[in-house]
Amino acid sequence: MPAQNIHIGLCGAGIGGLAAAIALRRAGAQVTVLEAAAELGEIGAGIQMTPNVSRLLIEWGVADIIGTNLVEFEELNMRRRDGTKVGYTRMIPNVRRDLGYPWWVVHRAHLHSGLVQTALQHGAKIHTNSRVTSLDYTSSSSVKVQTSSPTHPTHTFDLLIGSDGVNSIVRRTLFPDVKPAPPTTNCAYRAIVPYEQIRKDPIARELIEKLTMEVWMAEKSYIITYPISAGQDFNLVLSHHVDRLVDKVEEVDVEEVRRQYKDYDPRIKKIVDMIPEASRWPLLVTGPLESWSSPGKNVVLMGDAAHSMVNHMAQGAATSMEDGAFLGRCIAQVVQGRLKLAQAIEVYEKGRMPKAHFKQQVSFLNGAIWHLPDGPAQEARDKAMSLELGDKPVLRSPNLYGNPTTSLCVYAYDAEEHADAELYKYINGKEMMDEEKNITKIMADKYLNWFLPEDYEGKQLRIEAKL
Numbered sequence: 001m002p003a004q005n006i007h008i009g010l011c012g013a014g015i016g017g018l019a020a021a022i023a024l025r026r027a028g029a030q031v032t033v034l035e036a037a038a039e040l041g042e043i044g045a046g047i048q049m050t051p052n053v054s055r056l057l058i059e060w061g062v063a064d065i066i067g068t069n070l071v072e073f074e075e076l077n078m079r080r081r082d083g084t085k086v087g088y089t090r091m092i093p094n095v096r097r098d099l100g101y102p103w104w105v106v107h108r109a110h111l112h113s114g115l116v117q118t119a120l121q122h123g124a125k126i127h128t129n130s131r132v133t134s135l136d137y138t139s140s141s142s143v144k145v146q147t148s149s150p151t152h153p154t155h156t157f158d159l160l161i162g163s164d165g166v167n168s169i170v171r172r173t174l175f176p177d178v179k180p181a182p183p184t185t186n187c188a189y190r191a192i193v194p195y196e197q198i199r200k201d202p203i204a205r206e207l208i209e210k211l212t213m214e215v216w217m218a219e220k221s222y223i224i225t226y227p228i229s230a231g232q233d234f235n236l237v238l239s240h241h242v243d244r245l246v247d248k249v250e251e252v253d254v255e256e257v258r259r260q261y262k263d264y265d266p267r268i269k270k271i272v273d274m275i276p277e278a279s280r281w282p283l284l285v286t287g288p289l290e291s292w293s294s295p296g297k298n299v300v301l302m303g304d305a306a307h308s309m310v311n312h313m314a315q316g317a318a319t320s321m322e323d324g325a326f327l328g329r330c331i332a333q334v335v336q337g338r339l340k341l342a343q344a345i346e347v348y349e350k351g352r353m354p355k356a357h358f359k360q361q362v363s364f365l366n367g368a369i370w371h372l373p374d375g376p377a378q379e380a381r382d383k384a385m386s387l388e389l390g391d392k393p394v395l396r397s398p399n400l401y402g403n404p405t406t407s408l409c410v411y412a413y414d415a416e417e418h419a420d421a422e423l424y425k426y427i428n429g430k431e432m433m434d435e436e437k438n439i440t441k442i443m444a445d446k447y448l449n450w451f452l453p454e455d456y457e458g459k460q461l462r463i464e465a466k467l
């Protein structure tokens, strides 16, 4: 097949859509992003950028733009509600040493702005004030999109990607019966308190002596905190239950937040009392869906539109970004004339759908662990986790942020490497592997190549993607 010029439209300039725009430009496609909002931006709260996506931020040059607003923290302390430490993960230097990339925490506005700048530098076009109002993907192989924009009301694309979040119009058009829903009455407050204010409090300031992530676990609630904005702001996500299902963001009275956490460790309680304003966020879950695409594979979903998940593993935006990176590798094969568009989308769905489902599962699981009711289950969790406080390596722990298994499957995952392996399999009809040693590239990368020196001569197991 000859090389192809393809024009891809993204509906939605959230974290996922922008990551996809960068990856697709790197793949050589023409990219237009349509965003409903009048101005590009993100809500005022923090977000974790775990090593599975910090690797993308570094590779794509986004990390250089965000600079010191990406904060790396020294340690993760897992605590009971009363402050008792039951688990511990040393983050610096272990995360970079063992997973190869940092675990960052960042203000969403800084992340979003870094992604916008990088997407524009890579040549993506972004139209604001362009709410997608309808799409026609059946009249021809291309997709016609109507928007609310007075200046650019219609667009035609070879492929439309629905990166428009949990209430996606693209998903509602393809799959009108799918309804994202809160699986339980669990939701989360989000809030920020300036470090300056905490420093003035003789009790609370102990918590900010070092840059740390802290988790306080309790029955049906928890608090997770971390530094953002070059270590100037203290970000809190406060999990709780209400007496009804919540499906929209709600403004709440800070007195409600204070009451909810009144029995917590006095140090964090002091900081909760400083929260100037807070909102309650729903935790909506989408799917698992049977398909993410139109029958002609000219429309496809990604991110929260396809697989929104509960927040307990900090993987919603990260999974959206992985989708974008994976799509980029698939579309590169189309641009280079090796695959048809429909084939590339088939590889994307086959590779990413099980991964997104796994992320949803592991997120539920961590929520269940952190919210365990007081009593024998919580005591057993704390006992198992507390092995981390000793000086011996631990092979298994209920602290999924530090557990070796979840670290490898979630935080060491490389979406681009996964895409290359899936594409190789699709094109060549067999797995990418060292035929002599009978070891697949995916297994070699996970268990062996990570520790081999870059210049190791016998690096035959570092099989290059020969697509």
Ligand SMILES: Cc1cc2nc3c(=O)[nH]c(=O)nc-3n(C[C@H](O)[C@H](O)[C@H](O)COP(=O)(O)OP(=O)(O)OC[C@H]3O[C@@H](n4cnc5c(N)ncnc54)[C@H](O)[C@@H]3O)c2cc1C
Residues within 6 Å of the ligand: 011, 012, 013, 014, 015, 016, 017, 034, 035, 036, 037, 046, 047, 048, 049, 130, 131, 132, 133, 163, 164, 165, 166, 167, 168, 169, 188, 189, 190, 237, 281, 282, 283, 302, 303, 304, 305, 308, 309, 311, 314, 315, 316, 317, 318, 319, 320
């Ligand atoms: C309390 C809480 C904490 C979280 N913490 C983390 C974390 O630490 N790490 C992490 O990875 N994830 C976290 N998440 C999840 C994360 O916020 C989401 O998964 C992520 O923002 C989804 O990104 P997205 O780009 O898919 O969708 P969105 O961010 O929803 O972006 C969708 C975009 O599409 C636009 N849009 C919508 N409709 C249209 C339309 N019709 N036409 C044009 N544009 C449209 C919207 O304006 C928006 O810009 C958390 C979530 C919650 C609730």
